[in-house]
Every structure is written in C-alpha cells, then in structure tokens.
Amino acid sequence: MELANTLSQDGESRGGVLAHLERLETQVSRSRKKMEEPQSAQAEESALGTRIHELRRLRDKLRAEVKQHQASVKASTTNVEPDQTLEITEQESLKRKWENVKAILQAYRFTGISGKLTSRGVCVCISTAFEGNLLDSYFVDLVMRKPLQIHHHSIPVFIPLEEISAKYLQTNIQHFLFTLCEYLNAYSGRKYQADRLQSDFEAFLAGPLQRNSLCNLLSFTYKAEPEGQSFPFCARLLYKDLTTTLPTDVTVTYQGSIFF
Amino acid sequence: MDSQLVEARALEAEITALRRACVEPPAPGEDTSRVRKSFRETYQADSEGWELSKDLRSHLGHLESEIQFLSTLTGISIRHYSKKTEDLTSTEMTEKSIKKVLQRHRLSGNCHMITFQLEFQLLEIQNEESLSSVITDLSIIMEPTEYSELSEFVSRAEERRDLFMFFRSLHFFVEWCEYRKRTFKRFKEKYPEAVHLSEGASSSCMGIRNPSRPGFELVIVWRIQIDEEGKVLPKLDLLTKVPLQALELDKNGVIETAPLSFRTLLGVLGIEATLESLIKSLHTERVMVFRQSRPARTGNRRLPSPPP
Numbered sequence: 039m040e041l042a043n044t045l046s047q048d049g050e051s052r053g054g055v056l057a058h059l060e061r062l063e064t065q066v067s068r069s070r071k072k073m074e075e076p077q078s079a080q081a082e083e084s085a086l087g088t089r090i091h092e093l094r095r096l097r098d099k100l101r102a103e104v105k106q107h108q109a110s111v112k113a114s115t116t117n118v119e120p121d122q123t124l125e126i127t128e129q130e131s132l133k134r135k136w137e138n139v140k141a142i143l144q145a146y147r148f149t150g151i152s153g154k155l156t157s158r159g160v161c162v163c164i165s166t167a168f169e170g171n172l173l174d175s176y177f178v179d180l181v182m183r184k185p186l187q188i189h190h191h192s193i194p195v196f197i198p199l200e201e202i203s204a205k206y207l208q209t210n211i212q213h214f215l216f217t218l219c220e221y222l223n224a225y226s227g228r229k230y231q232a233d234r235l236q237s238d239f240e241a242f243l244a245g246p247l248q249r250n251s252l253c254n255l256l257s258f259t260y261k262a263e264p265e266g267q268s269f270p271f272c273a274r275l276l277y278k279d280l281t282t283t284l285p286t287d288v289t290v291t292y293q294g295s296i297f298f
Numbered sequence: 299m300d301s302q303l304v305e306a307r308a309l310e311a312e313i314t315a316l317r318r319a320c321v322e323p324p325a326p327g328e329d330t331s332r333v334r335k336s337f338r339e340t341y342q343a344d345s346e347g348w349e350l351s352k353d354l355r356s357h358l359g360h361l362e363s364e365i366q367f368l369s370t371l372t373g374i375s376i377r378h379y380s381k382k383t384e385d386l387t388s389t390e391m392t393e394k395s396i397k398k399v400l401q402r403h404r405l406s407g408n409c410h411m412i413t414f415q416l417e418f419q420l421l422e423i424q425n426e427e428s429l430s431s432v433i434t435d436l437s438i439i440m441e442p443t444e445y446s447e448l449s450e451f452v453s454r455a456e457e458r459r460d461l462f463m464f465f466r467s468l469h470f471f472v473e474w475c476e477y478r479k480r481t482f483k484r485f486k487e488k489y490p491e492a493v494h495l496s497e498g499a500s501s502s503c504m505g506i507r508n509p510s511r512p513g514f515e516l517v518i519v520w521r522i523q524i525d526e527e528g529k530v531l532p533k534l535d536l537l538t539k540v541p542l543q544a545l546e547l548d549k550n551g552v553i554e555t556a557p558l559s560f561r562t563l564l565g566v567l568g569i570e571a572t573l574e575s576l577i578k579s580l581h582t583e584r585v586m587v588f589r590q591s592r593p594a595r596t597g598n599r600r601l602p603s604p605p606p
C-alpha cells in the first residue's frame with residue numbers, strides 16, 4: 039500500500055520505493071539467515087513442542103476417562119482373594135480378614151435374621167419383605183440365661199409372641215426365630231398390600247378401607263370403573279392363616295337395584 | 299529443550315499408567331493401601347506396628363465369634379459375601395434430591411448339608427421422604443441337587459424375588475430332613491432286620507419286612523414338600539407289597555384300605571408312634587389287622603413341628 043502511495047508522487051517516491059525495496063530485501067535475508075541457523079535443532083524443538091502438546095492433550099483426556107470410570111463403577115469388593123504374587127504382610131492379611139468378617143456380619147441381614155451380641159445375650163433383628171420390597175424390621179432382645187428370656191422387643195402386640203415363645207423359645211430357638219419370622223413377614227406383606235390398595239386404587243374405592251391392626255380382615259366398597267355409573271361392590275377379605283399373605287375367605291356382595 | 303524432553307517422558311509414563319487404570323479394575327494391592335490409610339485414620343495407632351495388629355487381632359477374634367454365634371443361632375453359615383455398588387443417579391434426579399443406587403450382592407454359604415450361592419440386585423431409591431429398597435433380581439444355585447423337591451421351590455423363590463422366604467423355607471426343610479433322618483436311623487438301629495433303608499439314612503423311604511415272612515413288605519414314603527407359599531409340610535404315604543395269595547385271602551380288603559388307615563393313624567399317634575406300631579405289627583405272629591374306623595377328617599392339616 040505504501041508502494042501505491044509512493045507511485046503517485048514520482049520525484050520523491052522513487053527514493054521511497056527504493057528504500058522500501060531495500061527494507062524488504064533486508065527482511066528476507068534476515069529471515070533466510072534465521073532459517074539457515076541450526077535448522078535441525080529448531081525443527082526438533084518445534085516437533086518436540088507439538089509432541090508435548092499432543093501428549094498433554096491425550097493425558098488430560100485419559101485422566102477424565104479414568105475419573106469417570108472410577109466414579110460410575112465404585113467396586114468395593116470386600117472379598118479379595120489373597121494374591122500369591124503380592125507380598126502380603128501379616129498386618130495386611132489381618133486387615134483383609136477383618137473387612138471380610140465385617141462384611142459377612144452385615145450380610146446376615148439378607149437371611150432375614152441377623153443379630154448383634156450384647157452384654158446380656160443377643161439382640162436379634164428380623165427383617166421383612168414382600169414381593170422383593172424390603173419392609174420394616176423388628177427386634178427381639180434375648181437374655182442368655184437358663185431359662186432364656188425376652189428382655190425387650192418391638193414386635194406388635196397383635197402378633198402371638200407369647201404363644202410362639204411358650205412353644206419353642208426354650209427348646210428350639212431356631213424354630214422360635216423362624217416362626218416369628220413367618221408371622222412378621224406375613225403381617226408386613228398384608229399391611230403393604232392394604233396400604234397399596236388404599237393409595238394406588240383410590241379412584242376405585244367408594245369409601246375408606248376398613249381394616250384391623252393385624253390386617254387380616256379387610257372390608258371395602260369399590261367400583262369396577264373409577265368413573266361412570268358402574269355399581270359398587272362390597273368386598274370382605276379374611277386371612278385366617280396368619281402366616282400367609284393370601285386371604286382364606288373372600289366375599290363380594292352387591293347391594294342395590296338395577297334400573298332398566 | 300532438556301526440560302521438554304523430561305516433560306515428554308513424564309507425560310508418556312503417565313499416559314501408560316492411565317491407560318492401564320482405565321482398563322483394569324483397581325488391583326488388590328491398591329485396595330489394601332487404601333484400606334491401610336483409612337484404617338490408620340480410624341485407629342490413630344502409634345508407630346508400633348505390632349500394637350496395631352494386636353488390637354486388630356482381638357477385634358477380629360471378637361467378630362469371628364459373633365459370626366459363629368449367628369451361624370448357630372440361625373443355622374445358616376455364610377462363607378463369602380461381596381457387594382458392588384453402582385450409582386444410577388442422573389443429573390435430573392440430583393436436582394430433585396433423589397438418589398438411585400443399584401447394589402449387586404453375591405452371597406454363598408450353607409445350611410447343614412445344603413450349600414447355596416445367591417446373586418441378587420437391590421435397587422435403592424432415596425427421596426426426601428423415604429428410602430425404598432427393592433430386590434430387582436434374584437438367582438439361586440443350590441447343591442446337592444438330589445433333593446428334587448427343592449428345584450421347584452428354588453425357581454418359585456427366584457420368580458418372586460423372595461429372599462427371606464427362601465431362607466425361611468430352607469431352614470424348615472432342613473429341619474424336617476434332619477428329623478426324618480434321625481427317625482429312620484433310630485428305627486434301623488432298634489429293629490435292624492425288620493427295617494430296610496434303600497438309600498441309607500437320608501433316603502425318603504423306609505421299608506418294613508419280616509424275614510420269616512418273605513413277600514410282605516410295607517414301604518413308608520416320607521416326602522417333604524414346600525408349597526406355593528413356602529410352607530414346609532411332611533407328606534407320608536404307605537405302600538403295601540403283598541403276595542397275590544394273601545390278597546385273595548383278604549376278604550375285608552384290609553390291604554386296600556391300609557394307606558388310608560395309615561393316614562388316620564398318623565393323625566392320632568403322630569409320626570414316630572405310627573411307624574413303630576407298623577414295625578411291631580409286622581413282627582407279631584398274628585396277622586396284622588387294621589381296624590377300619592370311620593374315615594377321619596384330618597382337620598388339623600398342619601402336622602406338628604419336628605421335635606428337637
């Protein structure tokens with residue numbers, strides 16, 4: 039552009055053009071000189087620079103991947119097989135055993151019956167579930183003495199605890215616990231079903247769900263269709279067997295007249 | 299440039315390590331170092347290594363005795379347990395302060411002579427009001443498979459994802475099996491020539507014969523069934539093996555009604571007394587006579603539990 043300017047004024051411009059040309063020439067020779075200088079080292083340096091840049095990028099990418107990998111699958115494997123190739127010090131193996139033993143103690147709750155040793159004896163915890171849904175837990179605090187006694191418990195009053203303990207507590211404690219398990223699981227299951235009936239089928243119920251505390255007697259009025267003019271039916275469910283979650287007697291009645 | 303070379307080498311080393319960590323799960327060595335670190339924090343042990351292990355050893359002993367106690371209390375021994383946790387909380391859920399976690403549990407152990415291996419998934423959803431835990435998958439492997447009654451029960455338990463029912467019914471089943479074994483063994487010892495156990499003490503059949511009266515045999519089939527609800531019930535039946543001649547002589551049809559009479563007797567005398575009376579009856583010189591009483595209604599369907 040300078041050249042363009044200088045061209046218009048002939049007399050003075052000539053010196054300007056020449057000077058400019060000279061300047062350009064020196065610029066080129068200078069850069070050529072720079073290029074001629076340890077070219078190998080320069081090339082190497084720039085190549086290394088780009089390599090580092092690449093490595094940095096790859097490393098950052100991998101770092102993010104590993105973080106994600108560790109965050110999404112947190113494997114807390116507590117049962118680690120002793121690897122013979124690793125040098126295991128006694129302390130390490132003790133610690134591993136400790137972790138393993140602690141885990142097994144926790145795993146007992148999945149059998150339905152677990153417990154913790156107390157100063158008096160043992161506090162047994164009975165877990166209940168229905169159709170895979172884990173429900174309430176109950177505890178029975180036993181005193182290890184002859185005769186065995188129940189010190190403390192959270193069993194609801196309508197479960198026949200006295201009956202069951204009179205029959206089995208002294209002679210067969212396993213049978214006592216598992217029978218109690220049966221009753222509690224059945225009660226939990228019936229209660230869960232009654233609760234779900236009340237909440238999930240609210241639209242179908244024409245009145246409140248009537249039930250007793252054992253949830254083995256249910257009475258309710260319902261319609262076949264939530265809206266519309268369908269006639270209400272009265273249903274009465276009786277669960278005679280307290281160790282089951284299915285009713286033994288079901289009565290459905292209809293009251294009213296049909297209008298044509 | 300030297301510094302650049304050093305940096306490049308360091309980066310390369312880091313990348314190889316990261317690549318390895320990406321593919322493999324954390325090695326046991328790393329795990330124990332993590333454990334060691336957290337342990338040290340919790341116990342704040344002094345530099346004496348043996349002090350730490352002494353504490354640990356006594357604590358370990360205490361825990362092991364607790365497991366032994368639980369095993370005796372429940373009759374179930376758990377030998378291995380492992381758990382994996384996966385966080386399924388999406389960003390949407392975190393905004394609503396809902397947490398969703400999937401746990402994969404693996405459990406194995408035994409209940410007397412039956413060993414089991416379980417794998418189940420537990421889905422925990424925690425919102426502001428409550429925590430719900432649901433077993434979403436259950437798979438059970440059992441040995442020995444000679445108890446054919448168990449395979450149907452196992453598939454039913456898997457279908458229902460009813461983990462507690464599995465253990466409960468397993469316990470009652472084993473209890474009845476042990477009682478049956480004890481009873482058969484006792485009779486075999488008391489009447490060695492009369493009682494015949496085809497498959498040894500753990501068989502489900504007991505044969506009663508009189509060596510001086512070949513051809514006559516009473517076979518008691520004692521099955522232990524688990525119904526749909528997981529209830530364990532013993533079911534005893536009587537089979538009679540009688541020579542043709544005797545059958546022809548049997549005008550009152552005693553042999554024919556024997557199985558029914560047997561059931562009645564069971565309801566009245568209980569299992570052991572009934573079996574004993576049968577054994578004794580085949581040994582008397584008099585021909586065995588079953589009094590054909592009115593068909594009793596076995597009102598109490600549920601037979602009593604086995605004595606300890």
